[in-house]
Amino acid sequence: MLIEFNLNREKITVDAPPDITLMALLRDYLGLTGTKEGCEVGECGACSIILDDKLVSSCTVLAPQVNGRAVMTIEGVSEPDNSPNDLQENFIDYGAVQCGYCIPGMVLAGEALLTKTLQPTRADIREGISGNLCRCTGYQQIVDAIEGTAQERLAKQNKEQAS
Incomplete structure (x- = not known):
């Protein structure tokens, strides 16, 4: 079955079985292994992607369901030169990266949260990452990294609007 969609801001067409999950399509057909395979039932967040600006577990979405839609994976978050973006840098700077397995989903x-607001409360951030499990960091550094990025992006936005 031909599936046409925007993947990381590029329009693609892929031929895949109609019963394959989006996670399997991304990993096995497209080689995008940043989308991690975890529980396979939508509970751990390791396979998180952004689908039309909403965070979803790619293991719970059949590939044909993304036809005509926009998918963002961790590979699409980086800067155009493939360097880490500001949020990814802050994950490193705030000590939010340990084993790394949960990081693509957490980022x-x-x-997804920062697309909605650049002024999230810490409770908003905790709620935003609540579907993603981390066994290493205790979440504090992850919340700090997202909060720091929100503050930096808001300051940059305000500066640009003032000039």
Whole structure:
């Protein structure tokens, strides 16, 4: 079955079985292994992607369901030169990266939240990442990194609007 969609800001067409999950399509057909395979039932957040500006578990979405839609994976978050974006840098700077398994999903959860607001409360951030499990950091550094990025992006936005 031909599936046409925007993947990381580029229009693509891929031929895949109609019963394959989006996670399997991304990992096995397209080689985008930043989308991690975890629980396979939508509970852990390791396979999180952004679908039409909403954070979803790619293991719970059949690939044909993204036809005509926009998908963002962790590979699409980086800067155009493939360097880490500001949120990814803050994950490093704030010590939010340990084993790294949850990081793609956590970064995408942060991006999904920051798309909605650059003034999230810490409770908003905790709620935004609540579908993503981390066994290493205790979440504090992750919340700090997202909060720091929100503050930096808001300051940059305010500066640009003032000039």
